[in-house]
Amino acid sequence: MYEEAIAYGVPLKHLTDPNLATDFEYDDALSERFNKVLSAGGFSQGRLGDALLAHSELYYRWRFRKIHLRLRDQEYAEIRKQNETFRKEGEGDAASGQQGLKARVGALERDPARLRAEKEMNDKKSEWLLANQTSPDVPHDKEKQAYLAAKARFDDVNDPYLRERAKLRALPNYSDELIGNLDIYDKNLLKDIEYIKAHQTSGSKPLRPHYQQMLKAYEDEFTHGKGLSDPLVIEFFDNFVHDSLAGFAKDETLPSDPRCCYIGGDRELKFADNRPVSWERSTAFG
Structure with a gap:
């Protein structure tokens, strides 16, 4: 590291x-x-x-x-x-706590400027995709650039919403x-x-x-x-x-499984094997 x-x-x-x-x-x-x-x-x-x-x-x-x-x-x-x-x-309080965050997230999500920018981005993307489907052998730089410009505008107005939503989602579950x-x-x-x-x-x-x-x-x-x-x-x-x-209890790791030990990049130390390293999935036996 x-x-x-x-x-x-x-x-x-x-x-x-x-x-x-x-x-x-x-x-x-x-x-x-x-x-x-x-x-x-x-x-x-x-x-x-x-x-x-x-x-x-x-x-x-x-x-x-x-x-x-x-x-x-x-x-x-x-x-x-x-x-x-x-x-x-x-x-917290009404402004900085959970209720305040929920209110701000809802208001930002419904913001007319954000909704207009999102619709424009989706429309430009559809026009670009349709042009590619209609004439796949012809470059469609005009439509592509129009989509990218609309996406940049949406990303700009969507940023405050994403920031507040991230704060709300990061609150602990009780x-x-x-x-x-x-x-x-x-x-x-x-x-x-x-x-x-x-x-x-x-x-x-x-x-x-x-x-x-x-x-x-x-x-x-x-x-x-x-x-x-x-x-x-x-x-x-x-x-x-x-x-x-x-x-967490949200993955497929069993409570009895040995933990992975990384020794550089994605390389793992095969410390719990009874046999030479194999591509096959490890089990408790062999």
Whole structure:
């Protein structure tokens, strides 16, 4: 990322900048807990893939502990408390809050000048397309330039509407969607475990290392009574790790899937494979 930023001329600030001091200051509490995670995971030096697998195992131990001990209710209470704070901030006053934004967006969307410019742009585009369809071998620069000029005029008058609409769409949602998604996420993770266990006992291909460690973490918590108990490791995941996938639940990624590790451009580190890199879609087995 640093090299890409330099290559494209992104202005970078020096760490001695006073305005950056709090952003990069040393956090003793985080350091103590992070070092404990490193030691508990059993890695300090070596291959990046091994470190990722070790960290994933600790993460799943933490997840299974929360599920087993039914700790989500405490988390939900805190989420609702934060939601109420954010809701009040988002609503703001009549001018700058949600209602004010909705009113401005509606007025800008219905603005006669904007509607006229949009109609003119669409008309010019239709004339250009029709000319191309009628005489495809003849250049139609006049119609094309008329469309581009109309589009530029529309873009100009449409800009205030897009800016206000972007502000409105960026306001948080307070409908407890996150809480519902967390429940689904936990339930789907347990379903994944049952699926993986069934295939493991059916004599199919050996599990990939990511899934072996996940299954071990599950059995230690729910079967062997040897789940995660180190308070510093638990506090690290409770207070310093943001599980970004939990709040979205809008893609096809399974809760049990290994995370992608990019090592340059679009190249991924195949740290969880049992076999040489293949173009075929990865599964839990083989």
